Amino acid sequence: MAFAHPIGAARPARATRRRGYFVPVLLLTPAMLWLTVFFVVPTISLASQSLQTGDIDNGYTFTWNFQTYADALSRYWPHFVRSFGYAALATVGTLLLGYPLAWFIAHRAGRFKNTLLVLVVAPFFTNFLIRTLAWQIILTDSGPVNGFFRATGLINVLEAVGLTSNDSLLFSPFAVVSGLVYNFLPFMVLPLYASLERLDSRLLDAAGDLYANGWHTFWRVIWPLSLPGVVSGTLLTFIPAAGDYINSKLLGNTQTVMIGQVIDAQFLRVLDYPTAAALSFILMAAIIVLVGIYVRIAGTEELV
Amino acid sequence: MAWLRRNLVVIAGLLVMAYILLPNLVVTVFSFNKPSGRYNYQWNEFSLDAWLNPCASAGMCEALGLSLWVAVVSSLVATVIGTAAAFALGRYRFRGRAATNLLVFFPMATPEVVMGSSLLTLFVAMGVPSGQGTILIAHILFTLSFVITTVKARVASLDPSLEQAAADLYARPSQTFWRVTFPLVAPGIGAGALLAFALSFDDYIVTNFNAGATTVTFPMYVWGAAQRGTPVQINVIGTVMFVGALAIVGIAQAIGARRRKVAQ
Numbered sequence: 001m002a003f004a005h006p007i008g009a010a011r012p013a014r015a016t017r018r019r020g021y022f023v024p025v026l027l028l029t030p031a032m033l034w035l036t037v038f039f040v041v042p043t044i045s046l047a048s049q050s051l052q053t054g055d056i057d058n059g060y061t062f063t064w065n066f067q068t069y070a071d072a073l074s075r076y077w078p079h080f081v082r083s084f085g086y087a088a089l090a091t092v093g094t095l096l097l098g099y100p101l102a103w104f105i106a107h108r109a110g111r112f113k114n115t116l117l118v119l120v121v122a123p124f125f126t127n128f129l130i131r132t133l134a135w136q137i138i139l140t141d142s143g144p145v146n147g148f149f150r151a152t153g154l155i156n157v158l159e160a161v162g163l164t165s166n167d168s169l170l171f172s173p174f175a176v177v178s179g180l181v182y183n184f185l186p187f188m189v190l191p192l193y194a195s196l197e198r199l200d201s202r203l204l205d206a207a208g209d210l211y212a213n214g215w216h217t218f219w220r221v222i223w224p225l226s227l228p229g230v231v232s233g234t235l236l237t238f239i240p241a242a243g244d245y246i247n248s249k250l251l252g253n254t255q256t257v258m259i260g261q262v263i264d265a266q267f268l269r270v271l272d273y274p275t276a277a278a279l280s281f282i283l284m285a286a287i288i289v290l291v292g293i294y295v296r297i298a299g300t301e302e303l304v
Numbered sequence: 305m306a307w308l309r310r311n312l313v314v315i316a317g318l319l320v321m322a323y324i325l326l327p328n329l330v331v332t333v334f335s336f337n338k339p340s341g342r343y344n345y346q347w348n349e350f351s352l353d354a355w356l357n358p359c360a361s362a363g364m365c366e367a368l369g370l371s372l373w374v375a376v377v378s379s380l381v382a383t384v385i386g387t388a389a390a391f392a393l394g395r396y397r398f399r400g401r402a403a404t405n406l407l408v409f410f411p412m413a414t415p416e417v418v419m420g421s422s423l424l425t426l427f428v429a430m431g432v433p434s435g436q437g438t439i440l441i442a443h444i445l446f447t448l449s450f451v452i453t454t455v456k457a458r459v460a461s462l463d464p465s466l467e468q469a470a471a472d473l474y475a476r477p478s479q480t481f482w483r484v485t486f487p488l489v490a491p492g493i494g495a496g497a498l499l500a501f502a503l504s505f506d507d508y509i510v511t512n513f514n515a516g517a518t519t520v521t522f523p524m525y526v527w528g529a530a531q532r533g534t535p536v537q538i539n540v541i542g543t544v545m546f547v548g549a550l551a552i553v554g555i556a557q558a559i560g561a562r563r564r565k566v567a568q
Contacts, residue, residue, distance in 0.1 A: 023396065024392035024396040027388040031448060031452065034448060035407050038442075039410065042422035043422050045425045045426045097320045097323065100317050100320060101321060104314055104317025105317065109317075119321065119324070119550075122550050123327070123546065124506060124549075126331060126542040127505075127542060128523075131327040132327075134328075134330040134331050182324075182327070244509075246509070260509070264509075268512075273425065273428075280418045280421050283418055288413070
């Protein structure tokens with residue numbers, strides 16, 4: 001490794017792309033078979049299930065029954081709106097919290113850089129349900145966090161915008177969104193860090209030399225260069241957050257039910273498979289459309 | 305004031321770091337609690353009971369064992385077939401490469417509840433009974449894409465001149481691969497495997513759809529406990545996993561640092 005650096009520095013590292021079919025096909029076959037059999041086929045099976053009529057005891061027949069979609073949407077559209085609303089709020093929250101942390105780790109942490117990166121990921125090894133339950137303890141009515149929010153009057157602000165009620169933080173939309181922010185924050189920090197770490201600090205000096213103030217340097221230099229990280233971070237947060245129901249179940253109330261919770265109940269308790277499949281399919285389609293629009297606006301091609 | 309301005313980002317970063325670690329601190333503190341009721345939500349008195357009898361809670365250690373086993377097996381399979389695919393995608397040009405990349409991306413863009421439910425409809429339609437086998441299939445599926453993207457990034461950033469140098473020095477292709485390419489890609493493979501392990505060990509939603517009635521993984525056990533009453537032992541396991549992960553990374557870095565010193 002010691003001699004690798006000068007050579008690598010002289011030429012941009014770009015692996016040669018080889019041509020040919022036999023070797024790549026051989027290497028790809030197991031993984032692609034797995035993805036096809038257990039992802040593509042189930043997705044088709046889900047689509048087919050959503051258009052069937054019948055019930056679990058007498059079996060299902062395929063009837064192109066689009067009525068299921070109409071019924072499901074008219075009954076559960078508030079849950080879709082709520083899910084996407086919470087997911088959007090949580091994504092903005094992770095971005096606001098994740099950006100300073102990623103910058104701090106990338107440019108100001110010195111020799112603690114690796115330690116901090118490990119600490120960002122390490123909570124994953126404690127099961128997320130246990131950590132989400134811990135938020136019940138942290139946000140409890142008699143706890144210091146609630147006391148702080150009441151003493152500073154912040155709780156009145158939250159109540160005014162409808163995120164909490166009755167002077168308590170727990171079991172409210174605020175708790176659900178905070179739980180989502182907490183759970184998906186590492187998925188925002190890591191891609192942001194990867195983008196910000198590559199940023200050449202001489203660019204900042206150059207901006208300063210050209211009389212840009214702090215805000216201008218951020219908005220005109222740092223932010224555009226960090227966009228790939230912002231895009232992948234927001235996607236990695238928004239997509240799972242929109243389908244999540246653990247936070248709304250453990251930290252929310254009956255008014256915060258998200259669409260994932262409905263799908264779970266329809267599949268596993270109500271056993272209404274066509275409705276459940278239709279809801280899943282609508283969720284998936286809505287996310288693909290939203291992501292497609294977002295990626296087009298953000299203008300990044302290289303996603304993965 | 306100038307000091308505050310200059311260090312604002314450091315202060316903000318440290319606060320966010322505290323926010324990330326706060327729940328783990330609570331989990332650890334409450335592992336020493338002796339709750340008065342069935343729920344471990346309020347501090348009552350200090351006790352080592354849970355630490356001395358970690359398996360006292362019925363079924364918990366079996367669930368933990370199953371989760372560890374599933375995580376090891378599924379991350380191994382996902383790493384092997386994912387690494388092969390990553391090499392193909394990272395260094396070959398062939399027709400259908402863009403479509404293949406899309407197929408790898410889609411599972412990551414699918415909410416867990418959709419993936420879990422669609423697998424369930426397939427298993428129900430095919431009459432496959434739910435259990436350990438279906439859990440393994442599901443876990444390999446949702447970790448595979450993460451392994452492929454992690455390893456592919458490493459393969460794509462390899463410096464081709466190193467392999468050319470090996471060939472110039474009369475290394476056979478197999479020698480070049482095992483003594484040059486593979487060691488350089490190894491950190492990416494390790495990161496992918498670790499990510500797969502963590503994702504599998506932590507998963508509740510997909511597993512819950514495909515586990516059936518009698519197979520209980522650790523996250524499913526915790527979920528059930530949250531409805532019935534939370535044993536202090538789950539906090540012990542949570543603490544051990546967190547500290548254990550930190551210890552393993554610490555040891556690995558210490559070994560890495562020593563190797564680098566020897567190599568210089």
